[in-house]
Amino acid sequence: MPELPEVEVVKKSLENKIKNLIIKKVIITNNKLRYRINRKEFHKLQGNKIKSISRRSKYLFINLNTGLSLLIHLGMNGKFFIIDKKKQKYKTSFYYNIINHNLKHDHINFYLTKKVKLIYNDVRKFGFIKIIKTSEINTNKHIKLLGPEPLSNIFNKNYFNKAIINKKKSIKDLLIDQKFVSGIGNIYCNEILYLSRINPSRGIKNITKKETNKILFYTKKILKKSIEKGGSTIKDFNSADGKTGGFQQLFNVYAREGKGCKTKNCSEIIKKTYISNRSSFFCLKCQK
């Protein structure tokens, strides 16, 4: 579920907590993630200093002073926890449904200087971590084919209108196609199309220029807004019950099947269908 905003929030959080620390020890309790972890390779990270954290699409990079980087994808449920010297625990992000920290799913533990511990936790193990050369980030097979960042200036009217010429798929399939634009997943795609008042199953060839402008506008707006909300919720994570957090209220359609449309004066019920095997939520009345 982590899409671009969540990954960006994780990035900022890691920056605050682990930048400039040195990896003292790596303990791997389960090496079977999406791709198998090579224990020896990870143990060699001992002594490396964390220079910076960066992000591209839904990928995170922890860049080390030795020319190596950890390439991380959080998959569906991947998350980082940080425990500091005062034994305080921080979660680096939150998702629309809060999942509490279950130690059972801690797979990789990085012991850092200043008594900080970084934990990679992943219930489904769909995420992965690879060690690559920092200089080869852009040519890495996961990265090189990614389309533009949705918040960048490259993702603009000109790009959009050129990219959709002769395309036949649905508008929804286009928005979650990482080669077209990278970082949008099923959840934000549903939200963007609701705000743009476009039915997700519409074919691209029927989308007007006015509508592509709307999609561009709301894509940038909602991604930015979510990044802001993420930052503000992390601050008060420490409270024992993690069930608060206003993220869920942000959703207008996602996972709201059978509930009322949030548009003013609209009494429609949100519908759920499947497009390319992915759940799609929309209002029949508001989204044409």
Place this chain on the structure above:
DNA sequence: TTCTTTGTTCCGGA
């Protein structure tokens, strides 16, 4: 036991 969830990848057909 079966169904659901996701991003990514792969494959066959057009």
Place this chain on the structure above:
DNA sequence: GTCCGGAACAAAGA
């Protein structure tokens, strides 16, 4: 060559 849709895959909770 390229595009597109469908299915497979990873794991675990309900």
